[in-house]
Amino acid sequence: MPEPLLRVDNLSVAFDGNPVVESLSLELHAGETLAIVGESGSGKSVSALGLVNLLPANAQVSGERRLNGTLLSSLSKAEWNGVRGNTVGVVFQEPMTSLNPLHRIGKQIGESLRLHQGLRGKEARARAKALLEQVKLPRSDELLDAWPHQLSGGQRQRVMIAMAIANNPSLLIADEPTTALDVTVQQDILSLLKELRDQHGMGLLLISHDLNLVRRHADRVCVMYQGQIQETGPVEQVFRQPQSGYTQSLLAAEPEGRPATVTAKSPLLTVQQLRVSFKRPKPGLFKRQPPAFEAVKATDLTIAPGETLGIVGESGSGKTTLASAIMRLVTSQGDITLGEAHLSKLSGDDLRRQRHRLQMVFQDPYGALSPRMPVFDIVSEGLRFHYPRLSDTEITQRVHQTLNEVDLPESCAARYPHEFSGGQRQRIAVARAIILEPELLVLDEPTSALDRTVQKQLVTLLRELQARRQLSYLFISHDLAVVRAMAHRIMVLKDGDVVEQGACLDVLASPQHPYTKALITAADLSELPR
Template structure:
């Protein structure tokens, strides 16, 4: 007999009278994983936050909520503080905004241990180190002394998971816990969560847009659309015999197609013997400074006009550091040439004058846009900086034209980032980059925070922009289905080194390196039609 752990009965959530979750009824049993899937804006995360009272004060929440025998509607603020982080663990979708930028990792994990278990000092540090090792983070001693900004997106996500499981909760709510992770680490993390679930009889509410992961790690699935349940039932039953039209469309939505063929031409970007290293933090007051950490080791690459070079590899393999080095956002050694311009030798105004030729779309569509600026100012900022003499009328025309090009109406220009979904924010970030008509666009996990239907739309948009503008892309992703749909060539990174590279289809069809083979096996790629 399954023991009900979390029960929601007609949970309804509204903001200023607008209903965003409509009569949601579901049960998470002890020892099982219930997955919630649906497109961005369908109410998945809001439902989870509403279940444990984490919504802002303007949210109107009604309906029944129980955690085992506890009526959650009757809890005081102090009661909630004792429940959250102890009986209920929560892995948030955005690790950078969930971690305090002013505290080291060790202190943040230790806070959860101190509040709920009373652990302090060496006992808390030892337990914190165990938790980091449990979520497969290497160099745990160093990471305890690191700041959140020094970690990759995937490393920050695993720190969040370590904090969530620190007190062995009865219920774990995981909101896109594998968004920033490569496929092999996804499997490791979810296998770990499944192991913890089985050991402790924990129940898991798993929110994800990755249907492959849902199929492998959840027992039941709930499909949501516009705040309502479309269908709910055992995973295999729903996936093999979907009843609603929306579920059928969701299951069919995978990035498809291939980029346009390339004409032979000389490279646009060339990097030779590119290296990036970072100082390691001391692990003790009287200990020696450890040697620098080599994030990128003597790497060569070229990108031709109109070409997409796909970069894949596990979290911490150096993908984002490589992109930042090419953008001249971190110090590096070696040569970087954009056409005939030696970027690696430029500084100050000389470097700033080249910035319009290469632009970057960052991984996090929520953190990449200033919440205090309307979309018009966000998109036009670079244009106004590089071309200060442009009249306002022309700036306005180009902003509206660019928004239209990325599939957004002109009316978006007057709105603020918080009014948009993740997919819409990523389109705004693309518009901000392409309004300067760059030759090279660096895209760092641009689809990782998006559901499959929006991923497919964004991939199609990027290919259309590439064809129209002859754009070159450095495309970083852990999603091999997206890489296959976007990239002409592929480079596989591990521990800061290139372990394999070549034509995208050749590498995916016949990988030579064991790590590439493991990545592809974990991704469960569908076969391309002949």
């Protein structure tokens, strides 16, 4: 075997003396993909950032790290600046926060080219354009002049990859490069990374909690738990014959089971010919107004009491817009009826009086919770608004009861959102919604940013709440494994159109539309338990 591109021996990381990663050892060869998997908090990202000296000042890093035979711990600050972005490229987890919102895409790619290659002006722009084409982004000239917020999640991730490979690095570190992306975009991103790895002969260090993607795209895998390697080896060997108890539990953590059978006959929610359109900006003073963009096109749907309707599709397909229209959060045309209430005809106080009957749990559990309010105030806020006659004692009792129902201790009521994990924050968001005893709960990608073990726990919780309270769910997700475990029926959206719908298991087993087939193929449901 040739000398490894990257060799790590006994890497340990501590923050202010508190160990986070202990005695990590691994090897990565050129042209190989090594995946590090584990739950949030296991030390995956800290290990990768420790490898390239990107941790904050209060971090203590020890152990031997060699890249192309060079002892990295001996490098000066100036030498490190030459290594990062040049010999080592990094693709960070969240491209929107990693890209500077105040600079156009071309300038951000050009910065790395200027620092490491001395390219400026037209030469730098030409190279940046070529990089965007290399990562298969169309209309590269337009994208160079675009702002990060004008790009989709998949496009932003490709821009991050273009920046990471700009100087032909030997080692590419990809930290959760597909989190919160659609299944088809996930496959595109991982296939692109593999293609670039082969073209440039790079070593690829892939950090992920998505076991399906790791199985399909990595050569070897390291399983981490609480800062230590539990198991390492070829991907197929580890997945088929896991030796560690933690690896076995991780592989068994895929969402499974089915929701309870629906017995109700008449619908709770009826939506007829629902349309949502947005005006496009006028291109100029004397130019004709372009036609409106149709985000949702003439959609019909029903949901019975105790039933879950799963809405799936790629980003931009209209899933969240449809849910927002049903919640009366965006302007729409068509009829929306909840029980006997015609929501589409209500406004002002009449609409507000119906709000407690339908509630929404948003995708980002941290962004949806006020960081300035303790959990007690977050959960009780809606209760105080809709039921102003409740006493403080009654409100406290209801809050504690609801927290217990979502498996959170009463003691957490005095704490703030930043003190909780992602799964716990999502439980708080669910508690805030169900304390009003709604009939319909809209769940917009509630598991997208969570580890598989946490996803499984949340799916189990939601099914238990549904059975106990006879709740109806409108469940939006791009994760078909979670949809299969949650939904009775499924509706597939593409470009605002419903291309297929039916019983969940029937659609997943025998899809009729090519788009549905592509989604299911990308999700690779064959490896999951039923």
